[in-house]
Amino acid sequence: MLEVEREVSLAAPSRRPPRRPAAVAAAGRAxxxxxxxxxxxxxxxxxxxxxxxxxxxxxxxxxxxxxxxxxxxxxxxxxxxxxxxxxxxxxxxxxxxxxxxxxxxxxxxxxxxxxxxxxxxxxxxxxxxxxxxxxxxxxxxxxxxxxxxxxxxxxxxxxxxxxxxxxxxRGGWAHRVLVVGSRDNVAHLTAELAREAYAGFEVVGVCVPGGAYDEVDDGLHVVGSLTTIPEAVVATGVDTVAVTPSVGLTPAALRRLGWALEGTGVDLVVAPALTDVAGPRVHVRPVAGLPLLHVEPPQYEGPMRVAKGVFDRVVALALVLVLSPLIVGIALAVRLTSAGPVLFRQVRVGRDGRSFTLYKFRSMVADAEHMVSRLAQLNEHDGVLFKIRADPRVTPVGRVIRRYSLDELPQLLNVLRGEMSLVGPRPPLPSEVANYAFDARRRLLVKPGMTGLWQVSGRSDLSWEDTVRLDLYYVENWSMTADMLILWKTLAAVVRGSGAY
Structure with missing residues (x-):
């Protein structure tokens, strides 16, 4: 508490006009x-x-x-x-x-x-x-x-x-970023920016309450405290200062920081505590001179949900008609090359926790589910998922159709029956749902999908945490435009055959 009070007091305005560091004023574009x-x-x-x-x-x-x-x-x-x-x-x-x-x-x-x-x-x-x-x-x-x-x-x-x-x-053409704020918020923003390297924000240093130059804290390169941000800008040569919430960063201190960066070519961005909310749901509304963020609630009902259901069924029917020769060919290949039924049926959990039977082309041996306990030590996935890259249960034909996601074509029937959507969260098993944390249960607010953000972002290569994060992001921010984009990206992911096993 004393440290916070010290930060706030040091950030208080002095009687002398603020002087911009010369090195900061000379900063230019990379x-x-x-x-x-x-x-x-x-x-x-x-x-x-x-x-x-x-x-x-x-x-x-x-x-x-x-x-x-x-x-x-x-x-x-x-x-x-x-x-x-x-x-x-x-x-x-x-x-x-x-x-x-x-x-x-x-x-x-x-x-x-x-x-x-x-x-x-x-x-x-x-x-x-x-x-x-x-x-x-x-x-x-x-x-x-x-x-x-x-x-x-x-x-x-x-x-x-x-x-x-x-x-x-490849590590180039990125903005050099100085992240300032509380240690937890700084660590969170730094991890998010590192995960999305294509966004082009490379964190080169952080300023946290009580921080000292050249200190390493939990993998973060601390280059200063909340009272030495201008000096840290000079020392690191950044072109962007990202501010996260912190008790020591009062509105007055943040305003003075903006003044210090004026005309320097260094951008000041403010990262709110709100994350994983898409832009269309966020609106800035000035109230009493304050730029307040208004967050629209997610769309779970209403005309857009009806339109999504109609779109799903129309497209699924069209795909069944167009792909019927391929579907028949795969069915014959599965039937003639291994013993067992053509279709694999499994109970999955859909919207609002309702169970349904999911259909897929059988890509494994007939008794694959009974072999799970014997292969548990070979599981390469974390969390509640069971994945083996070189799964011995997969048949030769199954290996091909799994690589290109052709085994999932029978799920078009689930879409026609209204149990699934073309785009949505991954359809979970009842055993997986039983182990869901509170956050993960929000995946059940919408219909599961044949494809989704998890499909176009790594497929089976994703960790359990990343799978849940992407599914929750979709649940909170879905739109017809986003669905169209995901379907387009799915085609590219399937053609490449990457991340599927």
């Missing part, structure tokens, strides 16, 4: 930031020029002969001049919308949103001006350049995002 922004600028320019050229090609054929016989040289010159102006304005609009800002580059949805918003607004104004000016010759820009450019820019940013993540997974 070379990778400049390279990323220049690369995005060049790629945007290429896509825009291709889109504008496509609209010109519509007006003139490849040989240069005017498609419109009535077109005059003056109109053609005006068209080319307008194309140049449009390309320059398009690039400027993307800059004004900060679509290349290093804070959102590689973030995905927010970056795509800014690119699309800038493009839509530009062409909205362009179309209005062309209509008012009776510039009929400008129609190809709206009809061709707009859709080609919008799609091209999003695809280009997607490729750039993968390129950026590639660098970050």
């Amino acid at each position: 070379p990778w930031m400049r390279r990323l922004e220049s690369t995005l600028w060049a790629c945007d320019l290429v896509v825009i020029l291709l889109a504008v050229t496509a609209s010109v090609a519509v007006r003139w054929n490849v040989s240069g002969e005017a498609l419109s016989r009535s077109a005059s040289p003056e109109r053609d010159t005006a068209y080319l001049a307008l194309a140049v102006v449009l390309a320059m304005t398009w690039m400027t609009t993307l800059s004004l919308h900060m679509s290349r800002d290093r804070r959102i580059a590689g973030s995905g949805p927010e970056e795509y949103k800014r690119v699309v918003t800038a493009t839509v607004r530009l062409f909205g104004v362009f179309a209005i001006l062309a209509f008012l000016g009776r510039a009929d010759f400008a129609r190809p820009f709206v009809a061709v350049a707009f859709p080609v450019g919008a799609v091209g820019l999003v695809l280009e940013r997607w490729v750039a995002r993968k390129w950026l993540h590639w660098h970050r997974r």
Whole structure:
């Protein structure tokens, strides 16, 4: 308690104006930031020029002969001049919308949103001006350049995002972060940032109450206390300061920290105690001058739940019809290569704890469940799951269909019956549910899925804690858009065949 009081008292304002350390004021962008922004600028320019050229090609054929016989040289010159102006304005609009800002580059949805918003607004104004000016010759820009450019820019940013993540997974192109706050909160945020390396935040030091420079505490490199944050910024050369909740960091102290970092190029971010909540559920509402976070409750009922159920059944029926030859082929292969039934039936636990029979193609020997006790010492998984990478119970055909998740195709029947969803938490066994902690039981608030975040994030390679964390995140934050994205990523995970055994 005395330590907390000491931190608060030291953080109190002095009578002298705060002086920004010279080294902090001289901080600039890292070379990778400049390279990323220049690369995005060049790629945007290429896509825009291709889109504008496509609209010109519509007006003139490849040989240069005017498609419109009535077109005059003056109109053609005006068209080319307008194309140049449009390309320059398009690039400027993307800059004004900060679509290349290093804070959102590689973030995905927010970056795509800014690119699309800038493009839509530009062409909205362009179309209005062309209509008012009776510039009929400008129609190809709206009809061709707009859709080609919008799609091209999003695809280009997607490729750039993968390129950026590639660098970050190899330890480069990351923001250097100083995390400050209480020891528990600092440790939690540091672990989360380390787990998601592609996000690009490398923690190089922490400041905690009573911390001393160059101290190592629970694997954290402590470089200062809550009263020496500006000095720690200088010593570590960070470009981002992440603040977590702490008693010693009062609103006044946090405000003064923001003043100290003004104009230094060092970003100040505040990490609330709230975690694992998706952006669409969080809204900032200013109340009495305070930016309060309002968290919307999860959607477990209502129109969106009905829409999800209809979508599940329609897509499942379509997949059964399209994949019926493959399903018949797998059934014959299972039947002809090993003794036992074609389908494996097992009781699983669904929404609200209701049991149902799950169907899969049999990929193991007929008495596989009776062999679990004898193979318990070979279990490679932690927690309540039982997984063996080289499971001796798996048949040759089973090894192939498990690798590509083809053994799960009969679960489309469970989806049609309303027992499962296409996307959702992993369907648990009754024995697993019996060992659930309180948090894990929230997985039962929604229908289990054929695929989910666990499927696209490592499949059988995930630990029990990571599986529960991903399932709970889905339960709390599911949406139709997220389901579409997970289904797309599932296709890639299945084709690679990684993490399945």
